[in-house]
Amino acid sequence: MKNFLALLAALGLGVLIILSLQNNTLFNEYGEDVTGRDSEEYGDREYGEENPASGPANIVTSIVADFRSFDTLGEITVLFVSSLGVALLLGGTKQKRLDLGFHPNFMLRIGSKALFGIILMTGVYVTIHGHLTPGGGFPGGAMIASSMLLLYLADDTFRAKIKGFKILESVAGSLYVLIGIAGLFFADYFLENFLNNGVVGDLLSAGIIPLIYVLIGLKVGSEISGVIDNFLTEEVV
Amino acid sequence: MSAILLIAVPLLAAFISILVKKVSPYLLLLVSLFALVYPFFMDMSDVIIGGFDSPIGINLVVNKFALTSLIAVNGLFFLVVAVNIAQYKKLSSILLVALAGLNGLLLTGDLFNLFVFIEISGIAAYLITTTNKKPLQTFNYLVAGTVGSSLYLLGLIILYNMSGTLNMADMATFVEGNGMYTLFPFLLMFIGLGVEAKLLPFNSWVKGILGHSNNLSGAMIASVYATAIALVFGKLLAGVFQIExxxxxxxxxxxxxxxxxxxxxxxxxxxxxxxxxxxxxxxxxxxxxxxxxxxxxxxxxxxxxxxxxxxxxxxxxxxxxxxxxxxxxxxxxxxxxxxxxxxxxxxxxxxxxxxxxxxxxxxxxxxxxxxxxxxxxxxxxxxxxxxxxxxxxxxxxxxxxxxxxxxxxxxxxxxxxxxxxxxxxxxxxxxxxxxxxxxxxxxxxxxxxxxxxxxxxxxxxxx
Amino acid sequence: MELSIEIFILATLAFGLMAYVIGRLHKQLGSIMTILGSLTIFGGIAYLGFTGGLTGETAYLTFTQFEISEFGLFFAIIVSFVFAMVSFFNPFFIKQYKYPALYSMLFMFSLAGAIGVFFSSNLLYLFFFFEFVVWTSLFLIPMGRSKKAASWYYGFSAAGSFMLLFAILMIYNANNGSFHISGIGSVTGTTQIIVFIFMSGAAFTKLGAFPLHIWLPKVLTNAPDPVSAVFSGGLEKLGAFVALLAIVNMGGIGFIIPSIDMYFGQMIIATLGALTIVFGTLMAIRQDDAKKLLAYSSMSNGGYILVGFSMLTSQGVAGGLYHIVAHAIASTAAFLAIAAVARVAGTTKMKELGGIIHKMPVTYMVYLIAIISMAGIPPMGGFISKWMIFQAVIDKGMIFIAIATVFGSIGSFLYVFRPLAALFLGQELPQFKKTVKEAPFFMLLPMIILSLLSVYTGVLPGVIIDFINKIFVDMQLNYNIVMNGFAIEGYTSGIEGVGPSLLNPLLIACVFGVGVFVAFLIFIVLKKSKKIDLMDTYTAGNFVYTEEHLHYSVDFYAPLERLYEKYIHIMKNFYKSLANKVREFGAFMKYFFFTNKPEITVFWIVALMVFLLWGDVL
Known part of the structure; x- marks a missing residue:
């Protein structure tokens, strides 16, 4: 009954939102067309151009890692503080692996290790090519972490070297901020793209954006791995 | 000097602090002192980030309001930290992030960026309240806070769809011309922030949190956070949505x-x-x-x-x-x-x-x-x-x-x-x-x- | 010599701080500072005030403005005098307090605040000082018997001062953003009515008038004994000051009721004033605690001031002003006398006391004179003021108000006599034979001064009437009291050739003196009464365990009390239930909104959104 009421309330709210937006002509007006809006500028470049205003071929990336790079810095901070929280609440000093309730057989162990490399490579690829193709640091980092998760799930004795992840996490985050501050010194603004943009579509183009994306990828990967480790271990009582 | 350092330096310190746990409390003290002193040397300006003029890029607005708020909030933050850090050394990194988040809240001139900082400071706040050792209450706070920030985001999405801008000053002109249409998203955002600002009836979390608070969390939530959120609320009400x-x-x-x-x-x-x-x-x-x-x-x-x-x-x-x-x-x-x-x-x-x-x-x-x-x-x-x-x-x-x-x-x-x-x-x-x-x-x-x-x-x- | 009033305020504050510092080192020395301080302030203000040497310039407190007005001076002299007199008691009581140094400081601070109120020409800072008095005096109260009295006091005082603030802000709004005190008179229309209501409300709370009186008896009963005297004689007069500004200064409010030629607003004030008199009297009659009894008497005397002011005639307003003086002197003396008794006897409950006169004859005389003045019997100051108020009321033809005022006067015979008899007269109780002795000289001194003044104001009213006339001129009121030799001229009767009625206090005093002399002769000549033990009562052969219940002052007016005891707690119950309602509302809201379930929050969010969007899209 309670759940049903909750569903009803949620449905009601949804209908309400739809209704209120239906009458809203402004909302309907800008369905697809972005002409004349601020956002028009975001997608304004062509493949092969030299030194366009904003470098990456991938428009989404140009928004995420360039126009709104500061937001992205904020987002990785959200992830950072979340993983800190997990570590604070779950992390203890002496830890052992959580009992998963089964023992992996030989095939699973070896197979997962083979698969691990492939997933890791995909993750790295997605991260590095973030400014050219769909993907980027966040999904790439998540893929890297998922490769770790695979190892954790497939082997009930496996533990990664968490200390390494910590260092990676810290260094990647610090470098991100430092690149931002470097922008302040080498150019005029924080997080400004102070390197040469190159030609749109090349792997080495778009200035600092691939750099940032790699850092994001590393940071996200190591943070999520850390979280996984925290979830899959327990304190020795 | 650029206002961005108020956000960048605490963040940098937070990232570094997880490696050097021993000195992180001192790092925290140092950075929060810096954050207190720094506003006195800041010029009034529109700080552009990433080299894109507003409204295309994100900007920080340093005006008298922001300066006043910064001095007050950072001052209180510094005192809370100074008094309590010896007891809560484990929280140093989180407090550094919280500091960055609070400064971001007060400085940013961009509505989505504001959301990001709400999230950062919010999560930091949930973690600070875990020291109360009342997990259920903290969980309630988390749920309420998350619902609140989601509502804010939903409202912002609708507004963005209508106006095509996220910049506060730009949005203010848009809202002024289209008051009627922005009513609904405004309400969503108002309720969203209302949760954090402890307005009735969205404040059921307060009792659980402050009613069991300790030295750190009590002063942090009731004094530092309350001031910051109220001022952010004010920034939106007075600067963006001048509702009538x-x-x-x-x-x-x-x-x-x-x-x-x-x-x-x-x-x-x-x-x-x-x-x-x-x-x-x-x-x-x-x-x-x-x-x-x-x-x-x-x-x-x-x-x-x-x-x-x-x-x-x-x-x-x-x-x-x-x-x-x-x-x-x-x-x-x-x-x-x-x-x-x-x-x-x-x-x-x-x-x-x-x-x-x-x-x-x-x-x-x-x-x-x-x-x-x-x-x-x-x-x-x-x-x-x-x-x-x-x-x-x-x-x-x-x-x-x-x-x-x-x-x-x-x-x-x-x-x-x-x-x-x-x-x-x-x-x-x-x-x-x-x-x-x-x-x-x-x-x-x-x-x-x-x-x-x-x-x-x-x-x-x-x- | 010329001195700015701000010097006095700053000096009072400085005395307070000095009293604190010295008080930390030595308790008594600190309280002696309050004597020096308040005497200096009183002397300075009175001397400079009469010689015209006070100025309102501000060199240090530049944010506010002062103006020297006659009525401000009038109140300032009275209140600083009361403080000066009471301060003599401080060294003898200081050991009883939890925070002696703080007491001395706050004592002086509240005097500074009161002076600030009387001379501020900036209404906002008038409020500033008003609130300052509230919180400084607030912390004096819990040093006495009950801690709860403080929150009652604060609740009512805050309500009163916020009413004042609201009125001030309305004035500010109506006068184009000016806080000058003259703005009170220049508001019109609805604003005027609102300002009048709220300012009267403020006056009522401070004065402890019905129906905002609950705090007064609580505070006067439970505060430390000297503080009770300060409240009754001094700080209560802040209310009279506001009443003067509201009721007299603003003039007629509302429409004129043709049959009695009175404004509706003033009619309401007069009625409430009369209710205050009746209520205070009835309550005073049934008290067993001498301080509480005096507290209710203080309340009923506040009613006289209100009735006098609301008449808006020369006699009425002058009577009200005169009553302020007379009551300040008399009630301070009475409270101080009780304080002197309480100091040695340790209680103010009448049934536990008796026969104090044998040890404290001077205190007895002081109390006797004070209550004669309070009851309005010649030749004391209270008689003149009450007489003038009677005249004004009867002249207006307000028969019910007149009955109330006369009732109050007669009632006061009934109640002020009781402490006199129970505390001082009768046989000496054995337990007090050794401990009780006459108060030391420095306690007697202020009491004697007050008694002499009571007589002086009752015999030679000329000085004060002159002062009152100056106030009328200063306030640009069209009132005047004519003195005919030693007599005060009243109203001219309708009969041709008959001049104005005359009240000649000197003559009355002489007649009275002769009467007292005759009575004294009779007392001397007649046989002395036989002395028996106070508890010499027969109880059907039983041994008496709780003999104080058989004290003759217990249930003295029981038959009279039975007539109204059912209705007596109406207002108190009203406020108690109001407080309970607030508490219930709070508990309800707590139950409703502050559960441990986050889904409730979500529910409210949805509900509020639906409600707000109702008109828009649904």
């Missing part, structure tokens, strides 16, 4: 109920911490009401005065509770007989909240009320402005009765409660109490300061 007419009236009524209910709930409580937390609900209501009707400049100082007082009140009560083992008023009675210095500071803070003369609270409360009656004051509400001063005054009477009850119990009953306060805490509390008196005595100077917040054009946010 019936909507403003309805919102003001909700706030009026928040104020009265908050005071009544405090009156109905017997636990010292509950009294304080319900009182801060009412205070938050008053601050946001002032922003809603268009008295932003004084509302800013109202929030700051309240933050300073709440720091003292929560700090002292939490320490007493820790020692006595209960926060029932009757258990704490007579606590000040042996702790006169702390008692006097506590009394000053309480009297300042009541708005009694000689104290900072009097200056802000009086001037806020005078604002309603200024002959050339154009309220954002249609007609009947004088009802809200009456609400504030009635609330003050109720507030007075329970605070006086609390004070007489703490001062005049005989007991052998002897609580040791660390010397540092004593200094901090006394300095703040003296500050409340000094600001209360030099009201002319405060009035000038506030007048300088208001532009000749009458708008007080976007210089």
């Amino acid at each position: 007419g019936t909507l403003a009236l309805i919102i003001a009524l909700v706030l009026g109920i928040t104020i009265l209910a908050g005071e009544a709930m405090a009156y109905a409580s017997t636990k010292a911490r509950e009294i304080l937390l319900y009182s801060s609900i009412a205070q938050a209501g008053i601050v946001i009401l002032l922003f809603t009707v268009g008295l932003g400049a004084w509302a800013t100082f109202f929030a700051i005065a309240n933050g300073v007082s709440k720091f003292i009140l929560f700090g002292v009560v939490n320490r007493l509770t820790e020692e006595v083992g209960s926060d029932e008023m009757d258990q704490l009675k007579g606590s000040f007989v042996n702790n006169k210095l702390i008692g006097v500071s506590f009394t000053v803070a309480a009297l300042s909240i009541l708005g009694l003369p000689l104290f900072f609270g009097f200056v802000v409360k009086m001037n806020s009320l005078i604002g309603f009656f200024e002959p050339d004051f154009v309220s954002n509400l249609p007609g009947g402005n004088f009802i809200f001063p009456i609400i504030i005054l009635v609330a003050s009477v109720i507030e007075g009765v329970y605070f006086v009850k609390l004070l007489t119990k703490l001062w005049y009953k005989d007991s052998d409660v002897k609580v040791n306060f660390t010397p540092l805490f004593k200094y901090v509390v006394v300095v703040l109490a003296v500050a409340l008196i000094v600001f209360g005595l030099f009201q002319g100077e405060v009035e000038e300061l506030v007048a300088s917040l208001i532009n000749p054009g009458g708008v007080f946010i976007w210089n």
Whole structure:
């Protein structure tokens, strides 16, 4: 009954939102067309151009890692503080692996290790090519972490070297901020793209954006791995 | 010097601090001191990030409002940290992130960026409250906070769809021209922020959090965060959505109920911490009401005065509770007989909240009320402005009765409660109490300061 | 010599701080500072005030403005005098207090605040000082018997001062953003009515008038004994000051009721004033505690001031002003006398006391004179003021108000006599034989001064009437009291050739003196009464365990009390239930909104959104 009421309330709210937006002509007006809006500028470049205003071929990336790079810095901070929280609440000093309730057989162990490399490579690829193709640091980092998760799930004795992840996490985050501050010194603004943009579509183009994306990828990967480790271990009582 | 360092430096320090855990408390102290001092050297400017002029890119707005807020919030933050860090070294990194988040909240000129900082500071706050050792309450806070920020985001999405901009100044012009259409997203955002700002009826988390707070979390949430969120709320209400007419009236009524209910709930409580937390609900209501009707400049100082007082009140009560083992008023009675210095500071803070003369609270409360009656004051509400001063005054009477009850119990009953306060805490509390008196005595100077917040054009946010 | 009033305020504050510092080192020395301080302030203000040497310039407190007005001076002299007199008691009581140094400081601070109120020409700072008095005096109260009295006091005081603030802000709004005190008179229309209501409300709370009186008996009973005297004689007069500004200064409010030629607003004030008199009297009659009894008498005397002011005639307003003086002197003396008794006897309950006159004859005389003045019997000051108020009321033809005022006067015979008899007269109780002795000289001194003044104001009213006339001129009121030699001229009767009625206090005093002399002769000549033990009562052969219940002052007016005891707690119950309602509302809201379930929050969010969007899209 309670759940049903909750569903009803949620449905009601949804209908309400739809209704209120239906009458809203402004909302309907800008369905697809972005002409004349601020956002028009975001997608304004062509493949092969030299030194366009904003470098990456991938428009989404140009928004995420360039126009709104500061937001992205904020987002990785959200992830950072979340993983800190997990570590604070779950992390203890002496830890052992959580009992998963089964023992992996030989095939699973070896197979997962083979698969691990492939997933890791995909993750790295997605991260590095973030400014050219769909993907980027966040999904790439998540893929890297998922490769770790695979190892954790497939082997009930496996533990990664968490200390390494910590260092990676810290260094990647610090470098991100430092690149931002470097922008302040080498150019005029924080997080400004102070390197040469190159030609749109090349792997080495778009200035600092691939750099940032790699850092994001590393940071996200190591943070999520850390979280996984925290979830899959327990304190020795 | 660029304002961005206020966000970048704490972040950098936070990232580094996880590697050097031993020194991270010192890093935190150093950075929060930096954050306190730095605003004094900042120029008023529009700080562009990433080299894209607003509204294309994200910008930080450094105006007098932002500077005032920064100094107040960072000052309080520094004091909270300085007093408590020895006990909570584990939280150093999280507090560094919180500092970055709070500075971002106060500085940013971009609505989505604001959301990001709400998230950052919010998650940091959830983690700070885990030190209460009341997981369920923290979980409630988390759920409420998340619902709130989701609503804010939903409202922002709708607004972005309509206007195509995320820049606050830009959005302000858009909202001004299309007031009717922005009603719904505004409401979503208002409710979203209302959760954090402790407005009724979205504030059920407050009791669980502040009612079981400790030295760190009590002062942090009730003083630092409350001030910051109230000021952010004000920034949006005064700088972006200058709501008027019936909507403003309805919102003001909700706030009026928040104020009265908050005071009544405090009156109905017997636990010292509950009294304080319900009182801060009412205070938050008053601050946001002032922003809603268009008295932003004084509302800013109202929030700051309240933050300073709440720091003292929560700090002292939490320490007493820790020692006595209960926060029932009757258990704490007579606590000040042996702790006169702390008692006097506590009394000053309480009297300042009541708005009694000689104290900072009097200056802000009086001037806020005078604002309603200024002959050339154009309220954002249609007609009947004088009802809200009456609400504030009635609330003050109720507030007075329970605070006086609390004070007489703490001062005049005989007991052998002897609580040791660390010397540092004593200094901090006394300095703040003296500050409340000094600001209360030099009201002319405060009035000038506030007048300088208001532009000749009458708008007080976007210089 | 010329001195600014701000010097006096700052000096009072400085004395307060000095009293604190010295008080930390030595309790008594600190309280002696309050004597020096308040005497200096009183002397300075009175001397400079009469010689015209007070100025309102501000060199230090530049944020506010002061103006020297005659009525401000009038109140300032009275209140600082009361403080000065009471301060003599401080050294003898200081050991009883929990925070002696703080007491001395706050004592002086509240005097500074009161002076600030009387001379402020900036209404906002008038409120500033008003609130300042509230919180400084607030912390004096819990040093006495009960801690709860403080929150009652604060609740009512805050309500009163916020009413004042609201009125001030309305004035500010109507006068184009000016806080000048002259703005009170220049508001019109609805604003005027609102201002009048709220300012009267403020006056009522401070004065402890019906229906906002609950705090007064609580505070006067439970505060430390000297503080009770300060409240009754001094701080209560802040209410009279506001009443003067509201009721007299603003003039007629509302429409004129043709049959009695009175404004509706003033009619309401007069009625409430009369109710205050009746209520205070009835309550005073049934008290067993001498302080509480005096507290209610203080309340009923406040009613006289209100009735006098609301008549808006020369006699009425002058009577009200005169009553302020007379009551300040008399009630301070009475409270001080009780305080002197309480100091040695340790109680103010009448049934536990008796026969104090044998040890404290001077205190007895002081109390006797004070209550004669309070009851309005010649030749004391209270007689003149009450007489003038009677005249004004009867002249207006307000028969019910007149009955109430006369009832109050007669009632006061009934009640002030009781402490006199129970405390001082009768046989000496054995337990007090050794402990009780006459108060030391420095306590007797202020009491004697007050008694002499009571007689002086009752015999030679000229000085004060002159002062009152100056106030009328200063306030640009069209009132005047004519003195005919030693007599006060009253109303001219309708009969041709008959001049104005005359009240000649000197003559009355002489007649009275002769009467007293005759009575004294009879007392000397007649046989002395037989002395028996106070508890010499027969109880059907039983041994008496609780003999104080058989004290003759217990249930003295029981038959009279039975007539109204059912209705007596109406207002108290009203406020108690109001407080309970607030508490219930708070508890309800707590129950409703502050559960441990986050889904409730979500529910409210949805509900509020639906409500707000109702008109918009649904």
